[in-house]
Amino acid sequence: MQAYIVRRLLALIPALFLASVIVFATVRLIPGSVIDLMLSQNDISADKLSRDQLIAALGLDKPIWEQYARWMGGILFAGDFGRSLWGNTPVAELLLARLPVTFELGLMALVVALAVAIPIGAYSAMRQDTVGDYLGRSFSILMLAVPSFWMGTMVMVFPSMWWGWSPEVKFVPFRQDPLHNLSQMILPAIILGTSLSAVTMRLTRTMMLEVLRQDYIRTARAKGLSENLVIARHGLRNALIPVVTLIGLQAPLLIGGAVIMEQIFVIPGMGLLLLEAVNQRDYPIITGVFLIVGVAVMLINLLVDLSYGLLDPKVRYR
Amino acid sequence: MAALAQPLARRLTVSPMLRFLGRLLREKPLGAVGGIVFALFLCIGLFADLIAPYGANQISPINRLKPPSSMFLFGTDNLGRDVLSRCIYGAQLSVIIGFCAAGLATLISVAIGIVSGYLGGKFDLITQRFVDAWQSFPDLVVLIVVVSVVGPGMPQIIVTLGLLLGVAGSRIIRSAVISVREHMYVHAAQSIGASTARILWRHVLPNVLAPIVVLFTTRVGAVILIESALSFLGLGVPPPAPTWGGMLAGSGRAFMFHGPWLALAPGLCLTIVVYAINVFGDALRDLFDPRMRGSR
Numbered sequence: 001m002q003a004y005i006v007r008r009l010l011a012l013i014p015a016l017f018l019a020s021v022i023v024f025a026t027v028r029l030i031p032g033s034v035i036d037l038m039l040s041q042n043d044i045s046a047d048k049l050s051r052d053q054l055i056a057a058l059g060l061d062k063p064i065w066e067q068y069a070r071w072m073g074g075i076l077f078a079g080d081f082g083r084s085l086w087g088n089t090p091v092a093e094l095l096l097a098r099l100p101v102t103f104e105l106g107l108m109a110l111v112v113a114l115a116v117a118i119p120i121g122a123y124s125a126m127r128q129d130t131v132g133d134y135l136g137r138s139f140s141i142l143m144l145a146v147p148s149f150w151m152g153t154m155v156m157v158f159p160s161m162w163w164g165w166s167p168e169v170k171f172v173p174f175r176q177d178p179l180h181n182l183s184q185m186i187l188p189a190i191i192l193g194t195s196l197s198a199v200t201m202r203l204t205r206t207m208m209l210e211v212l213r214q215d216y217i218r219t220a221r222a223k224g225l226s227e228n229l230v231i232a233r234h235g236l237r238n239a240l241i242p243v244v245t246l247i248g249l250q251a252p253l254l255i256g257g258a259v260i261m262e263q264i265f266v267i268p269g270m271g272l273l274l275l276e277a278v279n280q281r282d283y284p285i286i287t288g289v290f291l292i293v294g295v296a297v298m299l300i301n302l303l304v305d306l307s308y309g310l311l312d313p314k315v316r317y318r
Numbered sequence: 319m320a321a322l323a324q325p326l327a328r329r330l331t332v333s334p335m336l337r338f339l340g341r342l343l344r345e346k347p348l349g350a351v352g353g354i355v356f357a358l359f360l361c362i363g364l365f366a367d368l369i370a371p372y373g374a375n376q377i378s379p380i381n382r383l384k385p386p387s388s389m390f391l392f393g394t395d396n397l398g399r400d401v402l403s404r405c406i407y408g409a410q411l412s413v414i415i416g417f418c419a420a421g422l423a424t425l426i427s428v429a430i431g432i433v434s435g436y437l438g439g440k441f442d443l444i445t446q447r448f449v450d451a452w453q454s455f456p457d458l459v460v461l462i463v464v465v466s467v468v469g470p471g472m473p474q475i476i477v478t479l480g481l482l483l484g485v486a487g488s489r490i491i492r493s494a495v496i497s498v499r500e501h502m503y504v505h506a507a508q509s510i511g512a513s514t515a516r517i518l519w520r521h522v523l524p525n526v527l528a529p530i531v532v533l534f535t536t537r538v539g540a541v542i543l544i545e546s547a548l549s550f551l552g553l554g555v556p557p558p559a560p561t562w563g564g565m566l567a568g569s570g571r572a573f574m575f576h577g578p579w580l581a582l583a584p585g586l587c588l589t590i591v592v593y594a595i596n597v598f599g600d601a602l603r604d605l606f607d608p609r610m611r612g613s614r
Contacts, residue, residue: 011447014447015447015450015451015454016451018447018448018451018452019451019454019455022451022452022455026460026463026464026467027463027467029467029468137600141593141596141597141600142589142593144539144592144593144596145539145588145589145590145592145593145596146585146589147543147546147547147550147563147585147588147589147592149546149547149550149563149566150566150584150585150588150589153566153571153574153581153585154581154585156571157571157574157575157578157581158578158581160575161575161578249453249486249489252453252454252455252456252457252459253456253457255456255459256456256457256458256459256547257458259456259458259459259462259551260458260547260550260551263551274459274462274463275462275551277466278462278463278465278466278553281466283466286463286466289459290455290459290460290463293454293455293456293459294451294454294455295454297453297454297455297456298450298451298454301450301454
């Protein structure tokens with residue numbers, strides 16, 4: 001097991017390297033025309049940058065390998081993600097301020113998603129082809145189809161039209177007033193969570209159906225275990241292993257969804273930071289958010305893989 | 319001889335398809351309805367120019383923010399454009415982006431998944447690390463970054479989405495291939511000395527066809543959803559193109575308080591189409607999977 005963890009951590013290094021190359025390459029594709037556009041478009045900073053200054057600030061005046069080495073070296077050895085082009089704030093500072101907000105939203109949404117998905121999925125499988133199963137499945141497929149941004153838009157528009165109620169736009173940080181903060185986050189978390197729950201629910205049902213047909217389930221029933229024990233210990237425990245993988249696979253969806261929720265509900269997380277940076281074409285910020293998001297997802301997936309051993313005794317780490 | 323062979327050949331090629339449709343209707347009525355809606359959506363997209371009562375960007379200042387009526391079935395927006403027509407032209411954009419990106423994605427998934435899953439070993443390990451790195455990035459975030467660099471537009475959205483979903487989907491094909499790889503008939507083929515290419519083509523591919531078809535179908539829905547999310551953020555196909563996501567975008571929200579139909583119509587179109595595609599995909603999966611057959 002320990003050897004496996006060490007090997008996985010070592011394997012993470014090339015993956016992180018690949019990710020950094022993807023991030024670096026994507027953003028360095030900036031065509032020259034965009035630089036002209038940035039110069040003409042941006043009057044946010046008081047003292048306008050000249051073309052050469054801008055190119056230097058983006059680091060585009062140096063050979064490509066040197067650009068990468070400087071960028072990566074700065075992050076690895078000094079935690080330096082560069083500075084915002086227009087605000088001149090260190091990007092690392094912005095990231096640190098925004099990351100916890102998105103993390104909180106994501107975690108809340110995940111809890112909502114699992115709490116909705118697993119019970120309904122398991123129930124649906126146990127009562128296959130009954131009315132309950134159809135209702136559960138219809139709900140899950142419907143949730144899969146309803147775009148979270150549409151739900152968010154409707155929550156903004158209709159309650160305000162009917163009852164004059166609309167979600168607060170003034171964000172209160174968790175440290176300042178935890179309860180107030182949670183009450184603000186719960187609505188976007190529920191919207192994000194229910195739209196994510198659909199896939200988990202479908203997978204729970206599918207896996208549960210497959211597992212319930214296995215011989216060991218018949219054996220468990222034959223030796224007189226109560227149905228609840230059969231479902232919980234022999235059924236769910238086997239069916240949920242792929243569901244755990246799915247949580248890892250859904251991490252990117254969760255973050256993507258968070259971008260949308262943050263935009264609709266004006267929550268100052270990573271997503272809103274990214275969108276603001278895209279509007280201003282502030283590439284150091286874009287690069288920073290891009291990289292952090294990728295690294296975060298990788299770490300989540302590592303945790304998911306390591307948790308296999310706890311769930312599935314059949315998995316032996318080699 | 320030739321005259322005899324021809325009807326026989328036709329019967330062999332046509333009847334399995336018809337038999338399959340028959341089974342779909344009989345065993346999965348909801349899936350069949352989904353399939354019909356999917357086909358309808360495709361037709362509306364293809365013939366948008368003939369169906370739409372008005373132009374997508376035809377402005378009519380005297381008819382601003384009119385509620386749904388016999389003249390404007392879904393009402394009009396703040397510029398007096400017919401919402402129904404815009405929804406129909408929106409379907410056209412969704413069809414184009416959905417099918418192109420999902421097709422590209424499926425091809426990539428199958429190529430990576432089959433080879434990586436069947437060969438295993440070092441090749442699989444390296445490929446999977448690359449897939450790991452690649453899919454650590456949320457589709458939406460990558461699209462936002464790509465658009466920030468190359469600017470918004472349909473071709474870049476299709477290619478980026480195809481690559482993104484293609485690499486991610488290869489996992490699904492790979493895991494299907496891994497379970498097929500251990501089957502007796504594959505071992506039998508290996509032991510009689512069949513080449514790897516032949517095993518992949520004749521034994522592995524047909525047995526993972528079901529996940530491939532289901533993957534493509536659901537990918538069309540996924541692409542439509544992601545594209546509309548991107549347009550919603552104002553980074554998709556640029557306005558005034560009538561994308562469903564763009565019609566819901568934040569910039570138009572102020573008008574939705576006066577014309578709630580503006581908030582409803584595009585969202586309903588999206589939900590109905592994606593719902594239909596998913597139900598259809600589900601039905602296909604159930605019908606294809608021999609283990610599910612007859613287990614009602």
